[in-house]
Amino acid sequence: MTELVWQRTPILTIGFFIAKEVRNLIKNITNFIPVLAAIFVTDSSWLPYAIGGGYLVFVIASAILNHHFFLYALTDDAVHLRTGVFSKKSLTLKYERIQQAELDQTWYFRPFALTILRVDSAGSAGKEVEIPGLSIDVAQQLRQTILAERKAVAAELRDDADLASVPTAKANSPVDLERQYGLAELIRAGIFDNKLFVLLAVLIYPLSQTEVLEERIVPWLEANITFLEESMWLNVGVVVVCLAALFVLAIGVTVVTNYNLTLTIAKQRFQTRAGLLSIRTVSFRYPKLQRVRIRQNLRARLLKRFTVRVNQLQPSAHAQQQSSGTFVLPVLTRSGLEELSRWLRLPARQQLNWQRISPIALLHPSFWVALSAPLTATLSYLKWESNLLALALGASVWLALQLYVVARWQRYGFTQAQGWLGVHRGVFGHYEYWYPLYKAQQVDVYQSPWLRLLGFADVIIYTAAGAEVIKYQPLAVAKQMQSSWLHDIASNSTRWM
Amino acid sequence: MPVNWIPVEPNYKSYLQLVVLIDMAILAIIAASLYLFLPNNDWLPAPLWLGVPWAATTLFFGLFWSARRYQFTAYARTEEAMFLRRGALWRLTRAVPLNRIQHVEVRQGFLERLFGLAHLTLYTAGSGGADLSIPGLALANAEAMKAELITTIATEQPQESNHD
Structure with missing residues (x-):
């Protein structure tokens, strides 16, 4: 192991630390509600300025201190970090453990040819580390080393070779697909x-x-x-x-x-790169895929476009916050979608056998909808005292809701093909979810008293990127699904993350 | 594949009954203190209006619910997965494939210690924090199962570097 050379980030990066403090403020805004309340309640004219000024001083002071105590060292096999003003933190990230390494060229660093290296080690703790203010060359090289290390470790993953060189050296890297999305x-x-x-x-x-x-x-x-x-x-x-x-x-x-959104697929790595002011790259390796979501809301349906999002393992600590690192392609034409689906190895659209759930599933929501009719009728009668109006209103509300319930059932479908579980739903929009079945974590069969009475059960499948419920399967079918999926998962020993 | 369900320890039922009693006792204490210590408690209904439903709930949970819950709770271990059956009225059969288990834990709460019970929890990487937790196991049994599961998982891994 080489001697550690501790480095400080360039003085310019104070801006980054200030931005981080401000982001922290916004994230923790609820903690400041008492302070804000004090500002609004008080009569004194100087208190808001005092608090604002005090906060400004605090941000700048803590940014300077954080910058001063942010030390990093790069060795042949790991990134070392020493941070913290009062409570010191020492972190070593081995290259071979790093899941992801991305470069963020934010607008305030771009004029200086600096960049932020964002490193992710998706353990259950999901540590994310950002090193600001690396020069682009150094960062590129580092990213290359980190990602190349993975190749050396997992020798069987031949496909990972060269994945590091995607953004820079296009000449010597075999890029499988490159797509640009215009204005x-x-x-x-x-x-x-x-x-x-x-x-x-x-x-x-x-x-x-x-x-x-x-x-x-x-x-x-x-x-x-x-x-x-x-x-x-x-x-x-x-x-x-x-x-x-x-x-x-x-x-x-x-x-x-x-702006200038570019999708590149090289071997197993999918990457997007976009931004007018801040350039951001987001990528994932195919073996890590946990869920594909194809979304089309009403406006998108009219414009005939699709949005595709790919989820990786989401540690439960991060589950709530929509991490900015998710891989999203905001606009795809139908042919573009089909091309991407082929690269994602989703089953071909033409030969899918979408299954509906049993119409019995309509009973339960219909019951509640039926209750709505007398309710609206009574309410409107009390308000306007007109029998006819009350009847008409009650009937039309009931009809609209009932139609919605039927449409929702009619537009729902699930399918299994080539090791994928697909679900589509949505009355006005169209939402499609695809899960690689063998990566599932848990399978539940669930029966409420009502379902037991009918002899049906819900099947719930938990994946590393969220759960999916398939409702109203006959009990025997549900059990059969559970055991056959379990068998598929247990007998598949390829890597799932 | 046939699944051989193994019932949990019989005193799991007593444990459930004790939990029900304690919860209901807390409710009773809160209600009683309202009647006793509130300065003007005219707006409260007559004690019987609360007392009868309280007794009925206690009897329902203490006799019917805990019996049903104990009766239905069972686990099974096949070569591929660990199964758990749970619930009294809302019933759940959960299965975790052995090759998706991240870690295993044996836990014993204060009340469980009184009965010599423990529960065994298997964690997966599934989001939502939904994991398989088998209640009402004898402590020694839980420990043995944990040890056995860990060896199974450990011998399963080397196929490839699953952990990265």
Whole structure:
């Protein structure tokens, strides 16, 4: 083992540590609610500034300290880290244990040709380590070494060879597939994956907290745009224009984050690379795949596009937070989807035998829906005292809900083909989930008293990327499914993660 | 493949009954202290309105539920997987393939110690924290099963470097 040479990251990376502190603040915002409440409750004019200023000083001081005490050392076989201001932390990550190594070229490092190396060792603890401010060359080389190490360890995984050289040296690396997604496609993605409502929520929440809206904006509007009051349609128009502007803005966000999206498949490694300001690469190795989700919401259906997401093992500690490292292709045409499905070795679409669940499954939701009809009828009678209206309303609400229940059942299907379990659902959109069956972790057969009465059972399959329930199978079939899947899993000794 | 279900220890039923009694006693103490110590307790219903349902619930869980639960709880071990049957009214049959077990744990709670019971938990990498936990085993039996499972898992691995 070579002598450890402890290095500090460049002074520029203080920006990274500040960003990290701010991110921590946002993540832990709930802890600050008492402080925020104090700000809003108090009359004193200086307290908000004092708290804000104090926090600013704290962020900068802790960023400087964190930077000062962030030491790393690179050796032939491991990354060593020593961090922590008060409680010291010493971490050694062996290259052979590292699952993933990605480079993040964030916008504030790009002008200086620096990058962030993000290393993942997906044990059950799922340690993620970021080393900011490496020069791109060094980071590329390091990534190559790390990923090459994996090849040396797992000799049987011949396919892993050369996977490190994908982003840089295209000349000597055999890239199986490379696809670029143009601006027009990304705008489509922006339309159907619109974060408008998220944006709205983010904007409205702070607005509603302060009195800016009531005290400043509304009087200003009333004073300056008097014509608004003259016509209701103008009011509506203003709101629509505002929403449209936000909609376009949200499309802009999607385009910026996915700008120049490139998918490369080299041997077993799938990688996306995208971003206008910050370039981000996300990749996974095929043997680690746990779930494929093909999503198409209503807008995407109209635009004839698909979104594909690939999940890897998600340690339960990370299960809630949607990790930014998930592999997503936001916009695919049908042929693009079919091409990717072939690379993911999903069963061919034409020969699938989708199975529906028993129509008995309709009984239970229909019962609750049937209860809704008298309820709405009574309520509307109490409100308007009109028999006819009450009847009509009750009947139409019942009909709409009942139709929805039937449509949901009708659009649900599951299938088993070539070692995959596929499930599709969704009334307005279309959602498809594919699980490699032999990677499943647990299989349950579950019966509520109601199901027992009918002689049916639910089958629940737990995979490393989430659980899937197949409802209403006849008990014997459910048991048969459980035992045959168990047999498949137990007799398969290939690697599952 | 036929599955030979092995029932759990008979005093698992007594253990369940004790747990039910303790839980219901806590509820009773809370209710009683409401009646005794609240300054104006006029709005509370007459004690009998709570007392009768309480007694009925205690009897239901103490006699029917714990008996059914004990009766249905069983485990089975085949060459491929570990099975567990659980539940009284809502019934679950869970199976974990042996080659997906991450680690094994024997645990003994305070009440379980009174009965000499323990439970054996098998952890997998499935998300959602749903794992297989066999309750009501005699401690020595649980330890033996754990040791046996660990050797099985250990001899199974070398096919390839499954751990990375």
